[in-house]
C-alpha cells in the first residue's frame with residue numbers, strides 16, 4: 377500500500393508540470409500577448425504571401441524543453457511568415473477568412489473552462505448559447521424556430537449534415553440509389569460531391585444544370601431535366617443551389633428554384649457557405665428571396681462573419697430527417713436526461729464531444745453588436761465595385777458584374793493571352809504584398825479577386841491595382 381502511495385506521489389510531482397502556477401500563467405500570457413500585438417501591429421507591412429517552405433526540423437520536439445520565447449520565435453519565423461496569410465487585408469484569393477480579435481478571446485474562455493458543448497445535460501449554458509446563435513440565423517434566413525441547427529467546424533460538415541438529412545428523408549438506399557437523381561450546378565462547391573460519396577450516394581445520378589452568362593442555374597433547364605427523368609421512371613429527390621458560388625460569387629435564382637423543388641417534391645438545399653451573410657446587406661437582400669423556402673442551408677461564419685477558421689453552421693427544417701442518422705442513445709449515456717426545449721448538438725451532428733465553438737461568435741456579437749459586421753460586408757461590396765472600376769481604367773478586361781464580392785479580370789492580349797496572365801499572376805505572387813488566385817471561365821485563364829477579408833480596406837485595393845498595372849507594364853516591356 378505504501379509502495380503504491382509512494383509511486384502515485386512521485387507521478388503527481390511530474391504531472392504537476394501540466395498545471396502552471398498563477399505567476400507562470402501571467403508570464404506565459406504576457407509573452408503570447410506581446411507576440412500577438414507585434415503580429416497585429418505589423419500586419420500592414422508583413423505581406424500576404426511567401427512561397428517559402430518552413431524548415432521541418434524547426435518543429436521537432438523531444439525531452440529538451442523550450443522556453444516560451446523560443447517557441448514564439450519558431451512560430452513567427454516558420455509558421456506566420458510562410459505561405460498565405462489570411463489575417464492580412466491583402467488576401468484576396470480563394471474565399472478569404474477573417475480572424476477578428478474578439479473570437480480569440482472567446483476561444484480562450486472556451487478552452488480554459490472546457491465546457492462540454494455536445495449535450496445540454498453537461499453544459500446547459502454552452503448549449504443555450506449555441507441555440508441563441510442558431511435562432512438568430514434562423515430569423516436571418518426566414519427559417520421557423522422549429523428548425524434544428526448545428527455549429528460545425530465549417531461549411532463542408534454543414535453541407536454533409538444537410539445532405540445526410542435529405543438522403544434519410546427520401547429513404548435513398550439500396551436499389552433506390554442508382555435510380556435517384558440529384559440536380560446541381562457545375563459551379564457547386566466540390567465539398568457537396570464529396571459529401572454525397574461519404575454518405576454512400578456515389579452511384580446516384582448527377583444532373584449538371586445549364587448556367588446563364590452570370591454562372592447562375594437556368595431554372596427552365598431544371599424543369600426540362602426533371603420531366604425527362606420522371607418520364608424515364610427515375611427518382612428525382614435533391615436540388616442543391618448556391619447562394620454565392622465559390623468561383624464567381626454567383627447567386628442562383630433561389631426563389632424560382634424553390635418553387636420548382638416544391639412542386640416536384642425535391643429536398644431543396646442551399647449552400648450559402650460563402651455568400652449567406654450578405655443577406656445582412658439591405659441592398660443585396662433581394663438576391664436571397666426564396667432562401668426561406670429551402671429545406672436546409674449551410675453558412676460559414678468563418679467567411680462571411682470574419683471569424684477565424686473553424687465555424688460553420690447548418691439549419692434544417694425537418695427534425696426527424698436530421699435525427700434519423702445523427703441521434704443515438706447508448707448505455708453509457710443513460711444519465712444524460714433529454715432536454716425537450718434544447719436539442720442536444722450531438723443529435724444534429726456526427727460529433728459527440730465538440731469544441732465550445734459558439735464562444736468565438738457569441739462573444740464578438742456581445743462586444744461589438746451586429747453593426748460593424750454589416751458595415752464590413754457592405755464595405756466589401758462597394759470595394760468590389762471600386763476595384764473593378766479602377767481595373768477598367770487601367771485597361772484590364774473584366775468578367776460580368778458580380779452578384780456579391782467575387783469577380784475576375786484578365787489582361788486582354790492577342791498573342792498568347794493565357795501565358796501572359798499566368799505570368800502576371802506569378803509576378804504578383806513573387807511580390808507577395810497582395811494575393812489573388814486564378815480560375816478558368818469558359819476556357820479562359822482569369823485572375824480571381826475575392827474581397828471578404830475584414831482587413832481589406834480601400835488602401836489595399838489601390839495598392840493591388842498599382843501592383844497589377846506595374847507588373848503588366850514590366851511584362852510587356854520584356855516582350
Ligand SMILES: *Cc1c(COP(=O)(O)O)cnc(C)c1O
Pocket residue numbers: 471529530531532533565567618620621622647648649650651676688
Ligand atoms: C468554403 C465553401 C465551402 C466549404 O466550406 P469549408 O468551411 O471550407 O468546409 C462550401 N461551399 C462554398 C460555397 C464555400 O465557399
